[in-house]
Amino acid sequence: MADGVGDYIVGLFAREDDLLLALREEADRSGLPPIAISPDAGRLLQLLIAAIGARRILEVGTLGGYSAIWMARALPPDGRLLTLEREPAHAAFARRFLQRAGLDDRVTVRVGAALELLPALDGEAFDLVFLDADKAPLPTYLEWALRLLRPGGIVVADNALRGGRVLDAAATDPDTEGVREFNRRLAADPRLTSILVPTHDGVAIGVLGVR
Numbered sequence: 001m002a003d004g005v006g007d008y009i010v011g012l013f014a015r016e017d018d019l020l021l022a023l024r025e026e027a028d029r030s031g032l033p034p035i036a037i038s039p040d041a042g043r044l045l046q047l048l049i050a051a052i053g054a055r056r057i058l059e060v061g062t063l064g065g066y067s068a069i070w071m072a073r074a075l076p077p078d079g080r081l082l083t084l085e086r087e088p089a090h091a092a093f094a095r096r097f098l099q100r101a102g103l104d105d106r107v108t109v110r111v112g113a114a115l116e117l118l119p120a121l122d123g124e125a126f127d128l129v130f131l132d133a134d135k136a137p138l139p140t141y142l143e144w145a146l147r148l149l150r151p152g153g154i155v156v157a158d159n160a161l162r163g164g165r166v167l168d169a170a171a172t173d174p175d176t177e178g179v180r181e182f183n184r185r186l187a188a189d190p191r192l193t194s195i196l197v198p199t200h201d202g203v204a205i206g207v208l209g210v211r
């Protein structure tokens with residue numbers, strides 16, 4: 001998307017407040033990689049949360065808590081967000097900012113590798129699952145999402161375009177292959193109504209059928 005269009009959308013619909021700006025500045029200073037979602041993706045997640053009245057959210061890939069704050073702000077006071085993060089330093093940073101945002105009562109950061117933490121969630125039901133960690137296992141994360149979502153729930157994945165690499169037949173690295181396979185499955189699964197929205201780096205969305 002042309003930068004001007006993106007800036008126009010963010011300026012109108014997805015302005016960051018001082019806390020989100022401070023989080024990004026401190027994340028840069030602390031050496032966290034600059035790979036948080038874009039503000040328009042944050043707003044899109046909020047829209048989805050509001051549309052289905054989500055109360056329970058699972059995120060895979062916390063980083064500094066930027067997307068968690070966007071999502072948790074769209075939850076009702078009794079809503080809960082569980083976010084999984086492999087790096088203890090990222091989790092500590094996120095916890096600090098979730099506290100500053102007054103959202104630490106709503107958000108739990110659990111430290112560990114997602115594929116090791118997910119089995120413990122079996123039997124729980126989430127309204128929305130946001131996948132934003134490593135890309136190679138995305139097809140497996142999709143299986144988990146479909147297992148953990150309630151009917152009518154939504155699975156979302158960021159970086160569904162991987163900077164355009166999904167279109168490049170010469171790009172066969174495991175991360176790109178993981179995203180491609182995820183997108184193929186999301187598009188083809190008869191249980192899902194799905195689309196890839198070309199915002200920023202691509203946000204893929206699938207709604208699990210009610211029937």
Ligand SMILES: C[S@@+](CC[C@H](N)C(=O)[O-])C[C@H]1O[C@@H](n2cnc3c(N)ncnc32)[C@H](O)[C@@H]1O
Binds near residue numbers: 036037060
């Ligand atoms: C793209 S960043 C997440 C950005 C965050 N969702 C945001 O928008 O603010 C990916 C995060 O996933 C974490 N991660 C990568 N592989 C993981 C895994 N297998 N299990 C849990 N976390 C993982 C990384 O340490 C990193 O913090």
